[in-house]
Amino acid sequence: MAEPDFILRENCPQRRIHYILNGKWTSMVLSVLSYGPMRTGQLERALPGISKKMLTQTLREVESGGLVHREVFHVVPPKVEYSLTPLGIRFVEPLSALYDWAKDNAAALDELEDNLRRSAEAASKQGE
Amino acid sequence: MAEPDFILRENCPQRRIHYILNGKWTSMVLSVLSYGPMRTGQLERALPGISKKMLTQTLREVESGGLVHREVFHVVPPKVEYSLTPLGIRFVEPLSALYDWAKDNAAALDELEDNLRRSAEAASKQGE
DNA sequence: TAATGTAGTTACCATTTGGTAACTTTTGGA
DNA sequence: TCCAAAAGTTACCAAATGGTAACTACATTA
Incomplete structure (x- = not known):
């Protein structure tokens, strides 16, 4: 019953960092904001597919965590600017590293997805 | 209506890499396996809190993606070994970077969680 | 004869998550 | 007078997600 040398305990940093990776959009919002302050509409257009609801929800979450600052300009029509x-x-640093790796390793991502596709096909052939 | 310079398109690498971050346990399983081949029971003990179901489910997923190899030894009681x-x-590389950052920045994680706690308290005081 | 160890499956359930669409607010402009 | 623009909220719903607990298999051992 050899205990493994490496244990990822319940509250270790490796697990805690998943906070910023949990939500579908959290890390992407942070990453986009790393290029500078942005208005709501710009964020929306920078993240094709995000809904208004998810955008504001995600922004409120990162704001609660103290990762993002929200500045309201009292004008009409409204203007709100978000910034890191x-x-x-600090939290964008590891995200950028991750995303840089992804950009440099698109071929590996292709390979991964090919494998998944093939194994999904194989599984559906089983079911016939 | 200034379009943002940085758009994370639907199928860009930055989005696709989230495959290995999606499941609650996927990245942790890969990370643990980076220390060498392991048997099921060792993996289970290396990841306190994981259930048998989630462990095998996660292992099947990374196996389908071609990230992990599963080797069965035909003995009794059963022996199965998993390895990258x-x-x-290649996929563990960016994960290790992420986790290394987390280990080096536990203080930032503390700060993040303090902020969240405080804002949760403030929100519940509102509701009284 | 019955329990043990190891890997895995299955049924079932509760919660979380994310999405859509309609609605609100305010003031300047057609 | 009525619409546009920007940011946001709300009600509602479907699907995904993850968890528990009980169950299987089978040779060895007590």
Whole structure:
């Protein structure tokens, strides 16, 4: 019953960092904001497929975490600008690394998805 | 209506890499396997809190993606060993970077969680 | 004879998650 | 007078997700 040398305990940093990876959009919102402050509409257009609901929900979450600052300009029509806080900037660092890796390794992502497709086909042939 | 310079399109690598981050346990399983081949029971003990169901489910998924190799030893009681494939090794690279960052920045994670706690308290005071 | 160890499956359930569509607010402009 | 623009909220719903607990298989061992 050899215990493994490496245990990812319940509250280890490796698990806790998943906070910013949990939501479908969280890490993408942070990543986009790393290019500078942005208005709501710009964020919306930078993330094709996101709904108004998910955008505001995600922004409220990262704001609660102190990662993003929300600045309201009291004008009509409304203007709201979001930007990373210093803490947010720190958290974007590992995300950028992750995304840079992804851009440099698109071929590996292709391979992964080919494998998944093939194994899904094989599974459906079984069911016939 | 200034279009943002940075658009994370539906099928860009930055979005696609989320495959290995989607499941609650996927990235952790890969990370643990980066230390070498392991038997099911060892994996289970390396990931406190995981259930048998989620462990096998996650292993089947990464196996389908070609990230992990499953080797069955035909003995009694059963013995099965999991190991990273070459493709899996490539995918662990950015995960290790992410987890290394987390280990080096536990203080930032503390700060994040403090903020969340505080804002949750403030929200519940509202509701009284 | 019955329990043990190892890997895995299955049925079932509760919660979470994310999505859609309609609605609100305010003021300047056609 | 009525619409547009921007940011946001709300009600509602379907699907995905993850968890528990009980069950299987089978040779060895007590």
